[in-house]
Amino acid sequence: MRVWFITGASRGFGALITQEALNAGDAVVATARNPKGMQEKFGNHSNLLAVTLDVTDEASAHKAAEEAVKRFGRIDILLNNAGFGLLGAVEEATEGEIEKLYAANVFGLLKVTRAVLPHMRRQRSGHVVNISSIGGYVSHAGWGVYCSTKFAVEGLTEALAAELAPLGIKATVVEPGFFRTDFLDESSLSVSPSSIAEYGETPAGEMRELAAGFNHRQPGDPARFAKAMITLAHSDNPPLRMPFGSDTVAAIEKKNASVAAELSVWRDLAVSTDFPLDADAA
Numbered sequence: 001m002r003v004w005f006i007t008g009a010s011r012g013f014g015a016l017i018t019q020e021a022l023n024a025g026d027a028v029v030a031t032a033r034n035p036k037g038m039q040e041k042f043g044n045h046s047n048l049l050a051v052t053l054d055v056t057d058e059a060s061a062h063k064a065a066e067e068a069v070k071r072f073g074r075i076d077i078l079l080n081n082a083g084f085g086l087l088g089a090v091e092e093a094t095e096g097e098i099e100k101l102y103a104a105n106v107f108g109l110l111k112v113t114r115a116v117l118p119h120m121r122r123q124r125s126g127h128v129v130n131i132s133s134i135g136g137y138v139s140h141a142g143w144g145v146y147c148s149t150k151f152a153v154e155g156l157t158e159a160l161a162a163e164l165a166p167l168g169i170k171a172t173v174v175e176p177g178f179f180r181t182d183f184l185d186e187s188s189l190s191v192s193p194s195s196i197a198e199y200g201e202t203p204a205g206e207m208r209e210l211a212a213g214f215n216h217r218q219p220g221d222p223a224r225f226a227k228a229m230i231t232l233a234h235s236d237n238p239p240l241r242m243p244f245g246s247d248t249v250a251a252i253e254k255k256n257a258s259v260a261a262e263l264s265v266w267r268d269l270a271v272s273t274d275f276p277l278d279a280d281a282a
Contacts, residue, residue, distance in 0.1 A: 051064045
């Protein structure tokens with residue numbers, strides 16, 4: 001039996017993965033700002049512990065981690081799932097919107113991770129799984145600030161994987177594409193109200209319309225994603241990066257090809273800034 005610690009477990013991916021983990025015989029510490037209704041949602045399950053957690057509050061994160069260890073003795077899988085989106089051109093996003101987004105998507109992830117890692121280090125085992133997005137690998141017009149938070153999650157996870165491996169702890173960043181969840185609803189997505197007219201006919205402006213029409217028509221199946229996450233978490237040798245969705249795979253392949261092609265054109269200038277090979281010898 002593995003013990004999960006899941007943030008944002010009350011709905012969306014978090015709720016689906018919680019249910020699949022319980023179905024698999026694992027224990028779940030399901031956290032949310034308001035965990036009321038967890039028992040009703042998942043049933044009176046002996047392997048379920050519903051805990052209040054505000055990821056933006058470091059004291060709350062430490063308290064939740066301590067409750068988890070007190071109940072189950074350890075934490076095997078930390079799933080940093082809590083977060084939300086922001087739609088709008090980079091210039092349109094206000095200071096308050098940006099700070100709120102980073103508080104949840106980046107600083108909240110860091111606070112929870114720092115609260116859980118001491119327990120994993122003591123165990124000399126564990127798996128930190130951070131939910132990013134295809135937007136953490138390929139940025140898009142209209143999603144720049146949101147994508148920047150997910151780029152941060154990617155960089156943090158890469159470093160964590162290197163830092164934690166000698167301690168017996170693994171780290172994976174998960175990159176879902178567009179799945180048919182409520183991510184594009186008001187409950188999970190903020191749309192910057194400060195619209196600038198000049199962006200209306202640009203890709204940033206067009207994205208506002210595209211997102212509204214794309215809601216609940218996304219290609220990804222959330223139920224299949226939740227099952228796949230159990231397979232990933234139960235793996236003895238999980239990857240550093242795990243993309244999910246054919247749209248994500250296609251976007252990664254396209255970006256990798258584009259970066260390689262651009263580098264081939266500019267390679268000579270890129271390497272021209274090194275000291276000459278014979279400079280040190282002289």
